[in-house]
Amino acid sequence: xxxxxxxxxxxxxxxxxxxxxxxxxxxxxxxxxxxxxxxxxxxxxxxxxxxxxxxxxxxxxxxxxxxxxxxxxxxxxxxxxxxxxxxxxxxxxxxxxxxxxxxxxxxxxxxxxxxxxxxxxxxxxxxxxxxxxxxxxxxxxxxxxxxxxxxxxxxxxxxxxxxxxxxxxxxxxxxxxxxxxxxxxxxxxxxxxxxxxxxxxxxxxxxxxxxxxxxxxxxxxxxxxxxxxxxxxxxxxxxxxxxxxxxxxxxxxxxxxxxxx
Amino acid sequence: xxxxxxxxxxxxxxxxxxxxxxxxxxxxxxxxxxxxxxxxxxxxxxxxxxxxxxxxxxxxxxxxxxxxxxxxxxxxxxxxxxxxxxxxxxxxxxxxxxxxxxxxxxxxxxxxxxxxxxxxxxxxxxxxxxxxxxxxxxxxxxxxxxxxxxxxxxxxxxxxxxxxxxxxxxxxxxxxxxxxxxxxxxxxxxxxxxxxxxxxxxxxxxxxxxxxxxxxxxxxxxxxxxxxxxxxxxxxxxxxxxxxxxxxxxxxxxxxxxxxxxxxxxxxxxxxxxxxxxxxxxxxxxxxxxxxxxxxxxxxxxxxxxxxxxxxxxxxxxxxxxxxxxxxxxxxxxxxxxxxxxxxxxxxxxxxxxxxxxxxxxxxxxxxxxxxxxxxxxxxxxxxxxxxxxxxxxxxxxxxxxxxxxxxxxxxxxxxxxxxxxxxxxxxxxxxxxxxxxxxxxxxxxxxxxxxxxxxxxxxxxxxxxxxxxxxxxxxxxxxxxxxxxxxxxxxxxxxxxxxxxxxxxxxxxxxxxxxxx
Numbered sequence: 062x063x064x065x066x067x068x069x070x071x072x073x074x075x076x077x078x079x080x081x082x083x084x085x086x087x088x089x090x091x092x093x094x095x096x097x098x099x100x101x102x103x104x105x106x107x108x109x110x111x112x113x114x115x116x117x118x119x120x121x122x123x124x125x126x127x128x129x130x131x132x133x134x135x136x137x138x139x140x141x142x143x144x145x146x147x148x149x150x151x152x153x154x155x156x157x158x159x160x161x162x163x164x165x166x167x168x169x170x171x172x173x174x175x176x177x178x179x180x181x182x183x184x185x186x187x188x189x190x191x192x193x194x195x196x197x198x199x200x201x202x203x204x205x206x207x208x209x210x211x212x213x214x215x216x217x218x219x220x221x222x223x224x225x226x227x228x229x230x231x232x233x234x235x236x237x238x239x240x241x242x243x244x245x246x247x248x249x250x251x252x253x254x255x256x257x258x259x260x261x262x263x264x265x266x267x268x269x270x271x272x273x274x275x276x277x278x279x280x281x282x283x284x285x286x287x288x289x290x291x292x293x294x295x296x297x298x299x300x301x302x303x304x305x306x307x308x309x310x311x312x313x314x315x316x317x318x319x320x321x322x
Numbered sequence: 323x324x325x326x327x328x329x330x331x332x333x334x335x336x337x338x339x340x341x342x343x344x345x346x347x348x349x350x351x352x353x354x355x356x357x358x359x360x361x362x363x364x365x366x367x368x369x370x371x372x373x374x375x376x377x378x379x380x381x382x383x384x385x386x387x388x389x390x391x392x393x394x395x396x397x398x399x400x401x402x403x404x405x406x407x408x409x410x411x412x413x414x415x416x417x418x419x420x421x422x423x424x425x426x427x428x429x430x431x432x433x434x435x436x437x438x439x440x441x442x443x444x445x446x447x448x449x450x451x452x453x454x455x456x457x458x459x460x461x462x463x464x465x466x467x468x469x470x471x472x473x474x475x476x477x478x479x480x481x482x483x484x485x486x487x488x489x490x491x492x493x494x495x496x497x498x499x500x501x502x503x504x505x506x507x508x509x510x511x512x513x514x515x516x517x518x519x520x521x522x523x524x525x526x527x528x529x530x531x532x533x534x535x536x537x538x539x540x541x542x543x544x545x546x547x548x549x550x551x552x553x554x555x556x557x558x559x560x561x562x563x564x565x566x567x568x569x570x571x572x573x574x575x576x577x578x579x580x581x582x583x584x585x586x587x588x589x590x591x592x593x594x595x596x597x598x599x600x601x602x603x604x605x606x607x608x609x610x611x612x613x614x615x616x617x618x619x620x621x622x623x624x625x626x627x628x629x630x631x632x633x634x635x636x637x638x639x640x641x642x643x644x645x646x647x648x649x650x651x652x653x654x655x656x657x658x659x660x661x662x663x664x665x666x667x668x669x670x671x672x673x674x675x676x677x678x679x680x681x682x683x684x685x686x687x688x689x690x691x692x693x694x695x696x697x698x699x700x701x702x703x704x705x706x707x708x709x710x711x712x713x714x715x716x717x718x719x720x721x722x723x724x725x726x727x728x729x730x731x732x733x734x735x736x737x738x739x740x741x742x743x744x745x746x747x748x749x750x751x752x753x754x755x756x757x758x759x760x761x762x763x764x765x766x767x768x769x770x771x772x773x774x775x776x777x778x779x780x781x782x783x784x785x786x787x788x789x790x791x792x793x794x795x796x797x798x799x800x801x802x803x804x805x806x807x808x809x810x811x812x813x814x815x816x817x818x819x820x821x822x823x824x825x826x827x828x829x830x831x832x833x834x835x836x837x838x839x840x
Contacts, residue, residue: 112690114837134689134833144690152683155676163680167692169673173701176672177665183672230692 065090065125065265066111066142066234072119073106073289080106082289083120088234093256093266095276097300098286104269105147107286108236112144113137124234139167143232145223147239147269151211157222158207161194164229197225201255217248224255235259237268241275253279277301341815342490345754346479346497347405350430353472354401357465390440397433400426401476427481434473441466471501494750494815498757502656521720524655525713527756529733530740531662531749532709537738538747538817539675540702541682542594543603546610547737549590550707552729554583554714556617559631559724560624572637576658576715583711584704591703595696596834598685610734614726630725634718644719651720658716662709667749669705678702685833695833743806745813754815762802767795 064087073081081103088094096104109115111122113134122129129137143164152160169190175183198204201221206214211222220240227235237256241249249272256266256279270276276283276297283300285293293303300306404426408418475497479486486493505523533547558579561570570578594605620627636645644650669675677698680688689695718724736759744755770791778787791798810816 114686114690114833116837133694134686135692135694138690138692146687146690150684150687150690152680152687154683155679159676159679163676163688163691163693166673166677166680171673173669173674173705176669176674179668179672187672226691 063090064088065092066267067123067126068107068111068120069123070120071107071110071117071122073103073110073115074118079289081110081286084286084289084291085120086284086291086294088265088267091260091263091265092281093260093268093279094282094284095280096267096269096284096286097271097276101288102286103289104286105238106289108144108238108269111137111236112142135167138230138232141231141233142236143227143230143234144236145220145227145238145240147242149216149219149223151219151222151226153212154210156208157198157203157211157214157225158191158194160211160222161197161225161229162190164226165190165193168231194225194229197228198222200228201225202251217244220244228259232264234265234267237266237270239269239271241270241272249275342494342750343479343483343486344405344409345814346475346486346494347408349497350472350476350479351402351405353468353475354398354433355472357468357470357472358398390436390443394433394436394440397429397436397473400429401433401473404480423480423483427477430473430477430480434470434477437466437469437473441470467504471504474500491750494754498753499660503653505652521717522760523756524652524659525717525720526737526740526760527659527753528655528662528713528716529710529737530744530752530756531659531666532706532713533737534706534741534747534749534752535666535678535709536702536706538741538752539670539678539682540699541678542699542702543599544606544703544706545603545731545734545738546606546608546613547706547710548729548731548733549606549610549613550583550587550710551714551717551733552613552617552724552726553586553707554579554711555718555724555729556625556631556714557582557711558715559634559718562635562719563631563633565626565631565633566624569635572635572715572719575719576712579711579715580708581711583714584708587703587705587707588700591700595699598834607731607734610731614729617726617729625726628726630723630728631718632723634722634724636722637719648720651716655716658712662712663749663753670749674698674701689833739803741813743803743813745815745817748813748815748817751813751815751817755813758814767791767798770795770798 067087068085070083070085071081072079072083084103084107096107098104106115110117111129113129113132113136117130124137124140124142127140129140132140152163155163169186171180171183171186174180195204195207198207201224203214203218203222203225206218206222211219214222220243224235224237224240240256241252244252253275256268260266280297282295283293283297284291285300285303285306293300293306295303404418404422411417478493478497482493529547529551532550533544536542536544536547558572558575560566561568561578562572562575563569590606590609594602597605617625617630618628625631636643638644639650642650644654677688677693680691680693681695681698681702685695688698714724717728721728740755740759741752742755743759744753745751774789774791775787778784806814
């Protein structure tokens with residue numbers, strides 16, 4: 062399997078705090094890979110490093126073998142890595158459809174002057190992108206909310222709207238930061254079905270998740286972080302049995318939960 | 323009778339009135355009232371008044387004149403009272419029956435027609451020409467214009483109420499644009515007023531529109547906007563005056579001025595890219611102070627020092643020299659304002675407009691969604707500044723002299739007040755803000771003295787005529803702003819987003835702060 066994304070001893074230090082310490086692993090094309098670990102383990106920091114929000118202290122991140130080091134977030138997105146945020150970061154006072162259309166911003170061709178003069182080119186493109194955005198909203202079950210402000214949507218729908226916005230950027234790799242947080246069991250099932258479907262359409266999905274049912278249910282591989290270090294990596298079954306994960310890190314109570322999941 | 327009343331005042335009807343409707347209704351009533359009272363306001367001191375209801379009684383054949391006047395009076399009362407009735411009812415969660423709209427629209431149309439009829443009758447009886455050319459100090463027909471406009475606005479608002487509620491922005495333009503176009507005609511016998519309108523209203527409106535791109539759309543608080551106005555003004559002044567011996571036509575200069583201001587917008591914007599909120603405001607404040615100071619110090623011998631650049635060319639089109647016909651300045655400014663408004667409205671709805679709003683809402687998410695925050699911010703600065711460059715070119719041509727004093731901090735604050743007052747981020751709001759601020763603050767407040775004196779003389783109350791309003795101008799200005807912020811913090815015509823946003827009060831952090839660069 063060719064590696065799509067490679068983390069090569071990625072290290073991120075905030076002053077005296079080593080948030081991510083020499084973490085290395087790789088993600089293959091069309092894989093679903095989860096990252097788990099207790100709060101403060103450095104999972105979201107790792108995401109922020111991949112998407113260019115945090116510059117790396119040491120190490121390198123490669124997409125298709127090309128280093129992403131030093132690239133600004135929008136350039137990394139344009140290379141095909143889209144993400145959602147743990148604490149939902151939608152454009153609160155834009156409508157749902159506009160939120161998704163922002164995702165199409167980078168590949169739209171209309172220049173500022175096209176927009177100012179509403180040239181046929183701009184009008185055609187706006188129309189096409191709006192249709193595409195509505196399709197994406199429909200895919201995520203948000204069709205009835207297209208005209209609502211993102212802020213007005215219920216929590217679960219805001220999570221989905223973030224995914225729709227990420228998908229509008231035409232990603233190859235989708236980074237989901239706790240997509241199941243705050244969802245009810247029914248919504249979690251829908252989320253798992255959606256992730257499986259996205260993979261079916263050729264997308265690679267990399268997610269941070271606490272919900273073991275979701276993680277164990279859809280992941281091909283799981284990476285476990287603790288105190289910024291990678292302590293385990295492997296298939297769900299391997300990770301579930303890994304003594305280091307179970308005893309030293311998840312605790313005995315959690316191992317019970319994992320078995321029952 | 324009771325049943326009839328109940329039929330008209332239906333208690334459970336859904337309340338759908340919007341800000342634009344409210345404003346048009348109040349504006350119509352205000353115009354009608356102002357037209358009625360204008361004779362008294364300007365009476366003893368300025369040029370006298372020709373048309374007034376009193377005149378109609380004294381000059382027209384008593385029979386016809388009186389009857390027409392009574393009918394007009396009833397129409398006027400309906401237009402004047404209906405906002406009060408409607409808003410009182412709305413406060414009690416009731417609404418007027420739709421049938422009233424027809425009654426009010428009909429009354430407005432009748433009022434409009436009768437005003438025109440009476441006006442023509444008076445003119446015909448006095449054997450005066452219809453437009454202008456009246457001897458100074460005898461008549462002005464400002465009152466008629468105001469009256470006609472008020473009735474016309476009322477007719478549109480009530481007659482097309484559904485359209486006003488459904489397409490508020492379009493109807494706002496339909497309502498306001500004729501007023502803008504007719505302004506010099508309405509006051510064609512008060513050249514000082516026309517000049518005031520030329521200088522303040524249109525210039526400030528353009529400045530407000532430009533600043534709105536930076537502050538309203540992209541959410542970058544700019545307290546030094548006058549700097550770009552200065553750059554545009556000075557650039558065009560030095561290219562159309564004896565100071566360097568260069569004389570370029572104004573119609574070329576507006577583009578040159580806009581381009582130069584846009585360039586400086588991007589240059590001055592660059593150092594502020596990592597800043598947001600208070601910090602950005604302070605840096606831009608600094609720029610706003612530096613630019614006039616550079617001009618005062620005659621930097622590179624370009625700016626003429628504290629005296630500025632004088633003798634700026636007046637544009638000439640065919641046989642019209644704008645220097646002698648200042649209303650043409652106003653009309654050309656109005657034309658360019660309309661062009662700018664259309665282009666900004668288009669941009670707001672297009673790709674770049676979405677990027678600006680995304681940047682305003684959440685810079686980190688915008689960057690993570692593929693928006694180049696650097697170029698998007700610089701574009702906001704450049705486009706915002708280019709509009710002020712256009713305004714600066716006109717400003718120099720209108721007043722013939724630009725000096726550092728014209729671009730002080732107070733100008734930045736006045737422009738900011740316009741967009742805050744009107745409604746940040748909403749183009750209709752900015753236009754309204756420019757109207758309100760220039761009319762109320764720059765015209766009504768300075769004239770309060772004269773008006774109160776007139777009122778005191780008319781009703782023989784020396785206490786009223788004795789108040790020295792010139793001392794209280796800034797107190798009144800400040801009080802008006804405070805009252806605004808307390809009762810309509812999102813502005814007179816808030817953008818939908820801004821309205822909700824102010825109620826929640828959430829600040830977003832900058833990308834640079836998240837990345838640890840600022």
